[in-house]
Amino acid sequence: MEQQYKQVNFNLNGKDVSCVVDIRCSLTDMLRNQFGCTSVKKGCEVGECGACTVLIDKEAFNSCIYLAVWAEGKHILTLEGLLGPNGELSDIQQAFIDEAAVQCGFCTPGFILTGYEILETGKLYTDDELRKLLSGHLCRCTGYENILKAVKKVMYQRLGKTPEEA
Amino acid sequence: MPNVGKSVPRVDAMDKVTGRAKYTDDRCDPHALVARVVRSTIAHGYVKSVDISQAEKIPGVVRIVTCFDVPDIKFPTAGHPWSVEEAHQDVADRRLLNRHVRYVGDDVAAVVAENEVAAAQAARAIRVEYEPLPFVLDPIEAMQPGAPVLHKEYPDNVLKHTSIRQGDYQTAIQEPGLICVDKWYEVPTVQHCHIENFICYAYGEGDRIVIVSSTQIPHIVRRTVGQALGLPWGKVRIIKPYIGGGFGNKQDTLYEPLCAYLSLQVGGRQVKLDVPREDTFVSNRVRHAEKIHIISWVRPDGTYAARKLEMYSNQGAYASHGHSIVAKGMGAFPQMYPCPNIEADSYTVYTNRSVAGAMRGYGIPQAMFAFESHTEDVCRRLGLDSLAFRHKNIMPKGYVDGFSKNENYFDSFNQCMDKAVAETDYVRKHAAYAHQTGEVRRGIGIAPFWYNTAVWPISLEHSSCRMVLNQDGSIQLQVAETEIGQGADTAYAQMAADVVGLAYYTDVHVQSCQDTDVTPFGLGAYASRQTYTAGFAIRQTGLILRDKILDYASEMTRMPKYNLDLMDGEIVRTTDGRVLLKLADLATEAFYSLTHSVHITAESTYQTKSNAYSFGCCVAEVEVDIPLCKVKVTDLLNIHDCGKLINPALAEAQVHGGMSMGIGYALSEQLLFDPKTGRALNNNLLDYKLSTTMDHPHLRAMFIENYEPTSAFGTKALGEPPTCPVAPAIRNAILNATGVEVDSLPMNPHVLYRRFCQEGLIADPWTKEG
Incomplete structure (x- = not known):
């Protein structure tokens, strides 16, 4: 047996x-269960x-359909990694607070990482381009x-x- | 300095933008046992046998229970306050697992295993033998003689039928010269689609069961778990962490009783029941699909002589919230456009489909689609200006509803419509768009909506609040009206700071994680009741706390209490405005004084015996591509009179979310059921078309802030209302653009293609008439 x-x-x-993982394990489960990254959320697992978005070598991926073993040698960034060395918020996190872009908060980590x-x-x-770039995330609270x-x-x-100068 | 009325950041925003906010799954032991539910593969029938022999052999399987093992106790699930009057109690019609299965997805057996893989494998290996019965999916068919019967206590499948009779409809329609407009409207089954699926886990502690659950209603779930398991209610403890949206689905008891039962079957070990997205669509709750028939008898001058309404609400397999939903919709009918002669009937009918329950709007989105489409259709038939018709006929200022005693204090409907019309240039556009030709046409539509706040006098309304002074002069605040994403905790902090006399809302620490052992008893988050209902308890309790603080201040300063005030966290002598003491110093003294040490706390319950109308309207502008049968919403504006805003930025954000849900309801969302099998066809987020960033225009939310006189802070319902008027506004915009009345939702290309062919806008190459 393999x-x-x-x-x-x-x-x-x-x-x-x-870490040692079951080869069938998703990156989502490995990050949540073995590294305590609670920002990686499960909304559909397909x-x-x-909601489970993380950056893999600077590119946004749904970690639920990415095998944990494929992370070998990669640089993975979760929302936890956006904080500064003394726990300072990044500009995009602060903007989510200031613009009232957070409601239930479950889609928030994924959106911030794609942002x-x-x-x-x-x-x-442009606005249309931003809408397209963010369209891989579902949110039911904010109307985006x-x-x-x-x-x-x-x-x-x-x-x-x-915006006027642009 | 007032905190109420300011757009301050959410109290939970930091936790949520850092990912450290703990939701149910984040608190569960990763090594907890995992439960999986085995679901009925037929729409109706009896389970003859369940063979678990192969499943039991799978390594990691700990326990399997079937519908033949569970206690013979039927229990209710609706997130309503319990009624001590038997006639008003919710219908108890399901067991933990069911031998008589009534929809595809019904709960037949459950596996507990050491991990998800073993649980899933075992669930697949269980063999269930059924005795199938005929099934019925449509409520009107289900009412016919000879239709399959779901619950023997309801031989005609009608869970409940209620009526409204006003005046004399039959005589009134004899009046000469009346024009009759007789139409049917239909709305589909949709699902809440909160991004966090329902999840809970349970474990034993002492002789009790603890359940951590993603629920809107922890105290209600405590009672229903007690009922379902035959346990004294005090032996059940419910903990509610942050939740990833609810929208009414989690205003129901979902799998908490089964999860608790499974934990008890394995000696109280921790068992997690995490519902997959596909099952969330089918085996949680959905919004009721309805068929609605309206007959209006109108005088040529544009007044109603008599009106008739029939509503058929598709309950699905079990009662859940049942008839309350369509009854609420029906209740709006005679109020919105008062008419002396009305006959209204509503029927809630069991069918072999997914169970319908509460969903944002509680029967009003369905009703508003029919009512406001009909208003437009009546005017079209009579050649009347529909905006003028609404102004003339809609609930006037000073209207009082005899049952709820709600009063339209401010002419809210007309004020909201006036503002919406001005903001959108509605009148000019509506006229300009009326007679277009060409393939792509524009249209504008309006729809007002009726809503009210909380559930009094249908049901109990109250809130309990506890405030505790800390050593540093900050306070802890607890109420049971749960934070579910809407921002309630922030609003509570703002209210409490002002009532007590603290400087900042951040001096109030709201205990967001609710625990029925700790949080004062309260009913939860539903009916857009939180700020209104909890507001009373917060004000009342805050005044008690403040009074106790001033007593202590009087003692410390040797000044009479009537000359003292607590403002911005300081004890002020009102006679000369001098600050005598900081609250922080007072608090420290009160804790540690060697002469008079006291922990200053306050707790009280306020029973609400009022209700408040919360009205508004939506204007939609659309672009209809006729050959493609596609609608693009180019502008969407909601105007709400929800009283005084506690936090304008959060209020606006709430409205955006509701409008988004309304766009989905209007144009794309529906849970489809296969007529041959009763199986759901699109129970996933790919095939169920939730709107994305690409499907929205810039959403505009505006308010008319009439201070609600019955309210503790001048506020009233806002959570649900934004969803209610969007679909009819879009529908009326499509009508303006094309001249085509679309009478069913969603208005997707499939529906528009059929309607545009029927109306001759496009030629159907598949029919000869073409």
Whole structure:
């Protein structure tokens, strides 16, 4: 019988880590159960809702349909990794608070991480482009309105522009 | 400095943007045993036998129970306050697991295993033999003689039928010159789709059972678990952490009783029951599908002579909230457009489909789609201006409902419509869009909505509050009206800070995680009741706490209490405005004084015996691509008179969410059932079309802040109302654009294709008439 368990070595939120996982285990389950990353949420476990989003080598993925063993050698960023060294909030987290973009909070970590991925490109996007880039996440509380507002606000902040100048 | 009325950040925002907020699954031991439910694969029948022999052999399986093992106790699930009057108690019609299965997805057996893989494998390995019976999916068919009977106590499948009779309908329709508008409307089954599925876990502690659950109603669930398991209610403890949305689905007892039972079957070990998304669609609760028939007899001058309403509500297999939902919708009918002669009947009918329960709006989204589509259709038939018709006929200022004693103090409907019309340039656009040609046409539509706050006088309304002064002059606050994402905890903190006299709402620590052992008794989050109902208890308790603080201040300062005030966290002498003492110093003294040490706390219950109307309207602008049968919403505006806003930014955010749910209801959402098998066809988030960022226009929310006179803080319902008017506003916009009356939801391309063909807007290549 094939070996059921395997050691995985990867970088989690800036730290090299390793653990032994069941080869059938999803990245979501490994991050939640073995590393206590409670920001990685389970909403569907089949890649439909986006609540489990993490960045793998700077790219947003649904971790529920990504095998834990594929994390070998990768850099994984969860919401826990966005905090500064003294627990400071990142600009996008602060914007979610300021723009009232948080309600039940269950989709929030995923949205913030995709927002972070978008912002890291350093590009200026139109509203329609932002809507498309964020469309992989479902939210039932906010109508997405303030989430878009928060991402857009930080996009302009980072580019040192105002919506009027763009 | 007032805290109420300010757009301060949420008290739980930091926890939620860092991912450290603990939801049910985040608190569960990762090594807890895992439960899986085995579900009926037929729509109706009896379980003849369950073969667990193969499943038991799977490594990791700990325990399997079937419908033949569970206690013979039927229990109710609705998240209503219990009634001490038997006639008003919720219907008890299900067991923990059922031998008589009544829908595809009914609970037949359950596996407890050491891990999810073993639980899932064992659930698949269980063989269930059924004796199938005929089934029925439609409420009107289910009422016919000879239809399959779901519950023998209800031989015609009618769970309940209620009526309203006003004046004399039959005589009134004889009046010469009346025009009759007779139409049917239909709304589909939809699901709440909170992003956190229902989940709970249970474990034994002493001689009690503890259940941690994603619920809106911890104290109610305590009672229903007690009822379902035959346990004294005090032996059940419910803990409610942060929850990832509820929208009414979690205003029901879902799998808490079964999970508790399973834990007790394995010696009180921790058992987790995490419902997969596919099962959340089918085996939790859904919004009632309804068929609604309206006959209006109208005079040529645009006044109603008589009206008739029939509503058929699809309950699905078990009673849950049952008839309360369609009854609420029916109740709005004679109030919204008062008419002297009315006959209204509503029927809630059992069918072999997923169980319908509470969902944001509680019967009003269904009713508003029919009522406000009908208003538009009546005006069209008579050639009347529908906006003028509404202004003329809608509930006038000063209207008082005889039953609830609700009063329309401020002419809310007309104020909201006036503002919406002005903001959207409705009148000009509505006229300009009326006679378009071409493939892509624009339209604008309006729909007001009726809503009220909380459940009095249908049911009990009360709230209990506890406040505890800390050493630093901050306070702890507890109420049982749960935070479910709507922002209630923040509103409570703002209210409490002002009533007690603290400087900032952050000086109030709201205990968000509820525990029936600790939190004062209260009913939970539903009926858009939290700020209104808890507001009374917060004000009353805050005044008691403040009074006790001033007593102590009087003692410390040797000043008479009537010359003292507590403002912004300071004891002030009112005669000269001098600050005599900081609350923090007073609190420390009160804790540790060697002469008079006291822990200053306050606790009280306020029973609410009032209710408040909460009205508003929606204006939608659309672009209809006729050949593609597609609708794009280009502008959406909701106006609400929900009284005084406690936190404008959070209020606006609430409205956005409700509007979003309304867009889905209007254009894309429906849970489909296979007519041949009764099986749900699209019970996943890919095939069930929830709207995404791409499906929304910029959402606009505005308010008319009429201070509600019955309220402790001038506030009233806002949680559910935003969903209620959106679908009829979009529907009326499509009518404005195309001249086509669409009378069923969702107005997706399938429906529009059929309607546009019927009305000759497009040629159907598949029919000769084309």
